[in-house]
Structure formats: C-alpha cells, structure tokens
Amino acid sequence: MKSKDYLSVQDQYSECLFEHLEKNVYASGTELRELLAATFNLLDANARQAVSRAARALVIRSSSPFTFGHGQFIYLYNEQGLNVAMVMRISKDSRPPLYRLLKVMLDNGSIISYYEAMKVTASPGSGASTKVETIDDMLKVLKKLNLVYLQEDGRGVSYILFKEHMNSGRELVAANEIPALIENHYAKMVLDASLIPDILRWLYQANLIDNNRTIYRNKKTPGTARVHNKLTWDAFSYTKATGINPSLGAVSDELEKQTLVVLDVVLSGPYTQEQLDGFLARVQINLHAVRTGHRKVMPLIFYRECEERVLGRIRKMGLIAFEIGAVFGQRIYEVLSKLQAVNELLAAGGDMGSSVKSMLKTIRNAGQDDALKDLKGTLFECLMYPLLKSLYGEASMERGKTLVTKGIKDAEGKYETEQYEYDYIIHSGHPRELVFVELKGYMSNVVIPLGDRDKKNSLKWFFERTVPFGATHYQKEISENRRLRAVFITTARFDEEGELFIAEKNEGRLKSANAATAYERYDLLKLLQEQGFAKELKIIEKYYTAAEHKKEKKKAPQKITEEPQKVNARDFIGDVLDELGDRDVLPW
Numbered sequence: 001m002k003s004k005d006y007l008s009v010q011d012q013y014s015e016c017l018f019e020h021l022e023k024n025v026y027a028s029g030t031e032l033r034e035l036l037a038a039t040f041n042l043l044d045a046n047a048r049q050a051v052s053r054a055a056r057a058l059v060i061r062s063s064s065p066f067t068f069g070h071g072q073f074i075y076l077y078n079e080q081g082l083n084v085a086m087v088m089r090i091s092k093d094s095r096p097p098l099y100r101l102l103k104v105m106l107d108n109g110s111i112i113s114y115y116e117a118m119k120v121t122a123s124p125g126s127g128a129s130t131k132v133e134t135i136d137d138m139l140k141v142l143k144k145l146n147l148v149y150l151q152e153d154g155r156g157v158s159y160i161l162f163k164e165h166m167n168s169g170r171e172l173v174a175a176n177e178i179p180a181l182i183e184n185h186y187a188k189m190v191l192d193a194s195l196i197p198d199i200l201r202w203l204y205q206a207n208l209i210d211n212n213r214t215i216y217r218n219k220k221t222p223g224t225a226r227v228h229n230k231l232t233w234d235a236f237s238y239t240k241a242t243g244i245n246p247s248l249g250a251v252s253d254e255l256e257k258q259t260l261v262v263l264d265v266v267l268s269g270p271y272t273q274e275q276l277d278g279f280l281a282r283v284q285i286n287l288h289a290v291r292t293g294h295r296k297v298m299p300l301i302f303y304r305e306c307e308e309r310v311l312g313r314i315r316k317m318g319l320i321a322f323e324i325g326a327v328f329g330q331r332i333y334e335v336l337s338k339l340q341a342v343n344e345l346l347a348a349g350g351d352m353g354s355s356v357k358s359m360l361k362t363i364r365n366a367g368q369d370d371a372l373k374d375l376k377g378t379l380f381e382c383l384m385y386p387l388l389k390s391l392y393g394e395a396s397m398e399r400g401k402t403l404v405t406k407g408i409k410d411a412e413g414k415y416e417t418e419q420y421e422y423d424y425i426i427h428s429g430h431p432r433e434l435v436f437v438e439l440k441g442y443m444s445n446v447v448i449p450l451g452d453r454d455k456k457n458s459l460k461w462f463f464e465r466t467v468p469f470g471a472t473h474y475q476k477e478i479s480e481n482r483r484l485r486a487v488f489i490t491t492a493r494f495d496e497e498g499e500l501f502i503a504e505k506n507e508g509r510l511k512s513a514n515a516a517t518a519y520e521r522y523d524l525l526k527l528l529q530e531q532g533f534a535k536e537l538k539i540i541e542k543y544y545t546a547a548e549h550k551k552e553k554k555k556a557p558q559k560i561t562e563e564p565q566k567v568n569a570r571d572f573i574g575d576v577l578d579e580l581g582d583r584d585v586l587p588w
Contacts, residue, residue, distance in 0.1 A: 013040065013050040014059040021060055021077040024094040025087055026141050029072045051075065063144055074141055084147055084162060097121040097281070098138050100274040105162060107272065111185050114150070114158040115223045115232065119264075120274055122281035124230040132285060153182050157189075157223030188268035189222035191340050195324070195332075196235055196265055197374035199302055202327055208244075209237040209261050216263075219378065220400030220421055228260070231282045235263040244298055259296040260286070267324060267336055271303035273310050280317065302327070304336065334362045339375070342382055356383045357535065360543040380441020380544070381423050383536055384489060388424060388437065390531050391514045395428040403473045420466045427477070431513050434477055435485040436470050438462045442492035444521055445546035450497035459498050459518070462488055463505065485512040489519045491544040 016039055017032055027035075033047040042050065055062045055075065063074040077090075084102055091098040100120045105112045114135070117123070123135035139160065142148040152158050159182055196216045203209045215226050216235035225232045238258040264279040283299050301314065301321035314321045324332055338359045356379045363376065381399075388397065404419040424437035440448065440457075451458020453465040467486045471478060478484055486505075494502060505517040519527055528537040 010050065010053055014054040014057065016040075017051065017054050017060050017075070018078070021075060023090065024077075025090045025098075026063075026074050026076045026095075028074055032075055061144075063140060074137070074144075076141065076144060084164075087142075087145065087147065095133075096277065097123070097133060098141075100278055101135075101138060101160075103274050104272070105160065107274075108185065109181060110162040110164075111181055112160050113185065113189060113223050114160060115225050116189070117160055118225060118232040119234075119282070120278035122231070122278050122285060124285070125225070125227050125232070151178075151182070153186065155186070155223070157186065159185065186222070187340060190219050191268040191336065192266060193217045193219040193222040193234075194339055194375060194378065195267060195302075195328075195336075196263070199263070199265065199327065200235060200237065201374070203237075203261075203300075208241055209239050210258070213238050217265075218402070218421070221402045224402065228262070229286050231286055233262045233282070234265045237261045239298060259298050261298045261300060262286075263300050263302065265302045267302075267304045268340070269304070271301065271306040271310060273307075273313065276301075276310055276313060280319075304333070331362055331365060335359055335375070338362060342379070357539050357543075360539065364543065376543075377439075377441040380491065381439045383441075383539060384439055385424075387528065387531060387533055387536065388426065390533075392426050392428050392435070393430070395426050397427075398425040399423070401425050403470055405469075405472070418469070420469050422466070422470060425470070427482075428512075428514070432482045433485045433512055433514075434471075434474055434482045435487060435512050435515075436467050438466070438486075438488045440488075440490035440492060441544060442490060443544055443546045444491065444493070446492035447495050448490060448492050448498060448520075449495050450501050459488065459494065459501055462486070463501075463510070467510070484510065486510045486517060487512060487515050487519075488517065489524055491521050491524065491540050494518070494520045 013036055016036065020032070020035055021027060029048070029051060032051045033044055036042050036047040036050055037044060040047075051060075054060050058078060061076040061078045063076065084106070088099055088102045091102070098121070101112070101117055104116070104120050112120070117135050118125070121135050121138065122132070123138075124132055139148065139150070146163060148160055148162055150158055150160055161178070161181075193216075196219075200209065200214055200216060204214075214235065214237040215228070217226050217233075218224070226235065227233075228236045239261050240258045244259055262283065264275065266275060279299065279301065283297055286297055287295050299319055301319060302324055303321065304324050306314075306321075306323070311321070324336075328335075342356065342359065359379055360376070385397075385399075401422045402419055403422065404417055422436055423439045424435075426433070426435040426437060428435060442448070449455070449458050450460060452460050455461055463486060467484070471484050474482075474484075488502075499520075502518040502520075505511065508517070511517045516523070525537055525540065528534075528540070
C-alpha cells in the first residue's frame with residue numbers, strides 16, 4: 001500500500017479494508033460497508049462503491065461467483081500463499097467456528113466428516129433463516145483459498161480434506177493413502193455411535209429421559225445428521241424429571257412442559273476443547289433462537305478421555321459430563337478398543353469370529369450384559385458376516401444400509417420421510433438375486449412374534465414392510481431380472497404363528513436359492529454346523545443362551561471338527577461376549 005501521506009480518498013478506504021481483512025481473513029460485504037460507514041461517515045451506497053472499487057483494483061479479493069448468506073459476496077485478504085496455519089492464527093479470535101474446524105481436522109490427520117464439521121462449527125442445517133455462519137459458507141471460503149476439498153465415500157458419507165494432507169503428526173500423507181485415511185475415519189465415526197443406544201437406555205432407566213421421543217445417531221449411518229431446531233446432535237430426547245424440569249413430572253406429559261436433553265458423545269478419542277466449544281455454541285444458539293419466552297435445555301457429555309483443562313471448563317460452565325467408564329465400568333475401555341478392531345476387520349473383509357468372541361468375553365467379565373444389549377446385537381451382525389460370505393460366495397454385500405424416501409409436505413411445510421435400516425443387502429450373480437438380510441442377536445429365552453406390519457421387531461414388520469420398501473429403491477436391478485429375496489436370522493425363537501408363517505414363506509417367492517427364508521435359534525446352529533463354522537456356533541451357545549437354557553440338552557450338533565475355510569475374527573468377538581453376560585438383548 002502507499003504511504004499514508006499520499007493516499008487518495010479511495011486509497012484510504014482501500015487501506016482500511018485491507019487492514020481489516022489482514023486481521024480477519026474474510027468478511028461479508030455488509031460488514032465492510034458498515035466498517036467504512038462507521039470509520040468515514042459514509043452513506044451505505046457510497047460505502048458499497050468503495051468496496052467494489054477496492055476489489056476491482058485487486059486490493060481485496062471477491063468470492064465471486066460464490067455467494068453466501070442472503071446472496072452477498074465474501075471479500076478475502078488479497079495476499080498470496082495463505083496456508084492453513086495462517087488462517088488458523090488469524091481466525092482463532094475473529095472466526096472461532098472456522099478455527100475449530102481447522103484445528104479438529106489437523107488433530108484427525110487432515111480429515112473430518114461433514115457431519116462432524118456441522119457439530120464443531122455449530123452450523124445450522126440447510127434452509128435455516130439465521131445470521132449464524134454455516135459450514136457451507138466456510139467451505140466456500142476455504143475452497144477459494146485452495147485449502148480444502150470435499151470427497152464422498154462409497155456409502156454416501158462426505159468428508160472435508162486438506163489439499164495438502166497431513167497426518168496427526170503433521171507429516172505429509174501421500175495421495176494413495178487417502179482411501180485408507182477415509183476408511184479409518186469412518187471406523188472412528190462408527191465407534192463414536194456404537195454405544196449411544198446403550199447410553200440412552202441407561203438414561204431412561206435412571207428416569208432422566210423419555211424414550212418415546214428419542215432420536216439418535218445410528219452406528220449404521222454415522223454420517224447422517226440428527227437435527228433438532230436446525231442444529232445437529234448426536235442424540236436428543238426430553239425429560240420430565242422433577243427438579244430438572246421446572247414443573248412436576250406428573251403434570252408434564254405435554255412436550256411444551258418438558259426439557260430438551262441433548263447429547264455430545266465422543267468415544268474414538270479425547271474430548272477436546274474445540275468439540276466442547278462447538279457443543280456449547282449449539283446449546284446457546286438453541287436457547288436464544290426464540291422471540292418470546294425461553295427454551296429449556298439439559299446438555300449431557302459422554303467421553304472416553306478428556307484433559308483436565310477441558311474438564312475444568314466443563315465444570316466451570318456447569319455442564320453434566322460422564323466418563324464412559326463411570327457408566328459401564330472400567331472394562332468398557334477394553335471393549336471400545338476391541339470394537340474398533342472389529343470395525344477395521346469388517347471393513348477389510350477379515351475374519352470376525354475371534355474378535356467378536358474376545359469382545360463378548362470382556363463384556364461378560366465386566367457384568368455389563370444388560371447395559372450393553374445393543375452392542376451385543378451389533379456383535380452378532382459381525383459374527384454372521386463370514387456365514388453370509390460362505391453362503392453367497394463372490395456376491396457383493398452392503399452392510400448397515402439405510403434407505404430413505406422423502407414423502408409429502410406436512411401441515412408445517414416439512415417433508416415427512418420414511419426410512420428403514422438393513423443389516424445386509426446382498427447382490428448375488430449366481431443366481432441373480434437381491435437379498436435383504438435381517439439379523440437379531442437375542443438371548444435364547446426371547447420369542448420373536450409374528451406381529452403385523454406395524455409392529456417393530458416382528459416377522460411381519462420385516463417381510464411385509466421393510467422388504468417391500470427396500471424393493472422400491474432397487475427397481476432397476478429387479479427390472480433387469482434380479483430376483484427379490486429375504487432372509488431373517490436370529491439366535492432367539494419364533495412364536496407358533498411365526499413358525500407357520502415362515503413355513504409358508506419357505507415355499508414362496510422370497511426364498512433365496514442359497515438360504516432358507518428364516519433361521520430361528522436351532523435352525524441357525526444346525527446351519528453353522530453344516531457350513532463348518534464351529535467357533536461361531538460355540539460363541540452363540542456360550543453368549544446368546546439364557547441361564548435357564550444352559551443345561552438344556554436340545555442343542556445343535558454336539559461336536560464339530562471341521563474349521564471354516566475362510567474367515568478369522570471369531571475368538572475376538574467371543575471374548576467380548578464373555579464380558580457381556582447372559583441377559584436378554586431385546587431393545588428397551
């Protein structure tokens with residue numbers, strides 16, 4: 001810039017804008033016009049012209065053609081070579097959400113999922129009429145600075161990555177290592193979400209939440225946001241607990257009289273200051289986003305590890321935080337470590353039996369069978385992967401798929417959506433079949449009812465609701481002569497009506513060429529024996545058998561000598577089930 005003794009009027013305006021952006025990296029056109037108006041007593045129209053002239057003279061850079069909130073341009077500091085470190089340094093005080101985003105990306109080795117970015121930046125969802133800066137606004141600026149890019153994995157999960165990839169040790173990562181980086185990060189996301197249902201069950205049993213209005217991040221779709229009041233949460237529910245809620249629980253049946261409960265859950269690594277600040281920002285936005293009255297919110301944090309400095313801030317802010325070991329016992333840390341290994345093995349197509357056995361043993365030894373019911377069900381899904389691979393050979397398999405259909409608008413103008421989760425979707429080539437698989441890892445004393453299409457966790461819910469819904473999403477494959485099939489596998493039993501229903505289905509169009517339509521407990525044990533999966537059979541007998549059935553003599557084949565030919569994570573899963581115990585694993 002010129003010496004201040006020789007500045008023209010426009011040069012003075014440009015100097016002011018340049019110095020402001022030098023400190024703040026970027027600003028909206030409105031911010032810059034207000035700055036000039038306050039500094040030089042300009043009218044808004046004159047300030048607008050001054051900003052435009054500075055941009056045309058390349059003193060500052062315009063984000064054109066990118067527009068931001070309310071259709072306006074963002075103006076950038078016009079200096080070459082801005083890097084991540086510089087943007088972090090400048091934005092730490094002036095743009096805290098941007099700083100938090102970049103800091104967490106660096107801590108994660110140059111990557112963050114779009115879901116996690118919305119959390120840490122406290123970004124409102126699309127369509128929100130708010131002055132709060134959105135993650136998309138920030139990404140437009142970072143792209144303009146050539147610092148980040150977006151990439152989607154095969155599951156439809158979006159990630160934000162640095163152009164220059166650095167691992168957590170700040171070392172450059174080669175481009176061919178990026179797929180592994182994404183897979184590892186996805187495994188961390190699954191781990192973060194794995195215990196949320198069990199945490200919610202624990203809160204419900206303590207009468208801290210009402211399970212009728214509970215929404216949570218699902219381990220099968222960890223990149224899908226759970227949104228309330230336009231903000232992203234790991235889980236949310238409501239409480240009418242007396243003392244927490246202003247009115248007595250007995251008179252708080254109406255939602256308006258209850259207190260919103262929001263959760264932040266981080267189990268794949270330490271809970272950091274940036275994650276805490278992002279959570280606090282979302283809570284504050286939620287509290288103040290009303291024109292009259294006030295909202296009632298109870299924030300809860302669940303963490304695996306946390307620095308004392310961050311814990312001190314949590315205490316100072318009066319937040320309620322639980323170390324996960326205080327909830328499920330100290331052995332939960334061993335469970336989490338093994339669960340991460342299971343996720344990585346599954347992603348790599350490795351043998352699951354040993355790993356699952358190890359986890360079940362850990363859960364049983366910890367006395368947490370009842371508390372970790374959902375996790376035990378998840379381990380059964382992992383345990384069945386080798387069996388399905390054996391039955392369907394080289395078929396491609398999708399695990400943990402959620403299918404969603406957007407419906408019509410309701411009275412408030414919001415779209416009603418319908419969605420269902422599928423444990424496995426198998427695309428078989430010989431013969432050409434599309435197979436939907438439902439897995440239920442329950443204890444032997446559980447009876448799965450026939451039910452009807454409106455009763456969850458029943459046979460008809462799967463065969464008459466979930467399967468037809470899934471078929472609508474694969475019409476192209478079905479129209480190309482790929483036959484629709486369904487398989488229901490459980491360690492529990494069916495009621496009498498269910499047994500008759502399945503007998504009919506085994507004679508019908510949904511029966512696969514490679515499997516029966518359904519396997520209840522003893523059918524499954526027999527199948528495992530026939531296919532040579534000795535360890536899987538023993539794991540089920542040991543960890544999915546109720547105490548009153550332990551001495552029963554009616555079991556699948558007594559002795560198996562043939563070992564499975566392909567898969568090896570069984571012992572690990574069995575050890576984990578040892579830690580869980582002999583209790584019912586039905587959802588609460």
